Amino acid sequence: MTVRGIDHVGVTVPDLETATLFLGRALGAEVLYDTLPRDEGPRTGPELEQRLGAPEGTEQRAVRMLALPNGPGLELFEFRAPHQEPPALPTDFGWQHVALYVDDLDAAVTRAVEAGATPLAPPQPLPGPEEGPRNRFAYLRTPWGSSLEFLTYPDPQPYEEGSARRRWRP
Numbered sequence: 612m613t614v615r616g617i618d619h620v621g622v623t624v625p626d627l628e629t630a631t632l633f634l635g636r637a638l639g640a641e642v643l644y645d646t647l648p649r650d651e652g653p654r655t656g657p658e659l660e661q662r663l664g665a666p667e668g669t670e671q672r673a674v675r676m677l678a679l680p681n682g683p684g685l686e687l688f689e690f691r692a693p694h695q696e697p698p699a700l701p702t703d704f705g706w707q708h709v710a711l712y713v714d715d716l717d718a719a720v721t722r723a724v725e726a727g728a729t730p731l732a733p734p735q736p737l738p739g740p741e742e743g744p745r746n747r748f749a750y751l752r753t754p755w756g757s758s759l760e761f762l763t764y765p766d767p768q769p770y771e772e773g774s775a776r777r778r779w780r781p
């Protein structure tokens with residue numbers, strides 16, 4: 612068994628169309644297909660609840676697969692449920708943000724902000740084992756409140772001195 616990489620990341624959004632527009636404008640994501648077109652939904656019932664581990668009374672209203680310019684996919688889910696929590700914060704358990712490597716950090720932040728994201732702070736130098744003169748990152752919030760990170764590390768990183776493995780090959 613070989614893990615080849617991340618195929619897609621699933622994201623629950625409050626409105627599929629608004630999220631698709633934001634991700635297209637901010638990240639260049641393109642629609643590949645709708646797994647559950649809105650006019651064929653909603654899906655409900657015990658089978659859905661068991662398969663997804665969703666609470667009783669959940670409605671799966673629409674599902675869409677997007678592709679980032681260099682992968683992976685972003686699978687968008689629109690649900691209605693008796694109780695929905697806001698997006699996870701970095702201190703909550705579970706998957707807490709999506710990080711995307713970009714060639715031009717400032718341009719990526721500007722594009723995302725113009726599309727509706729909120730920057731949490733100006734771009735910062737990457738720390739410690741990731742540092743380098745031009746290695747930087749920035750965190751933003753999507754319009755629905757999820758965490759998004761952009762990072763770039765065009766310069767060698769200190770951890771590379773002790774390992775042949777690389778996180779990413781830009």
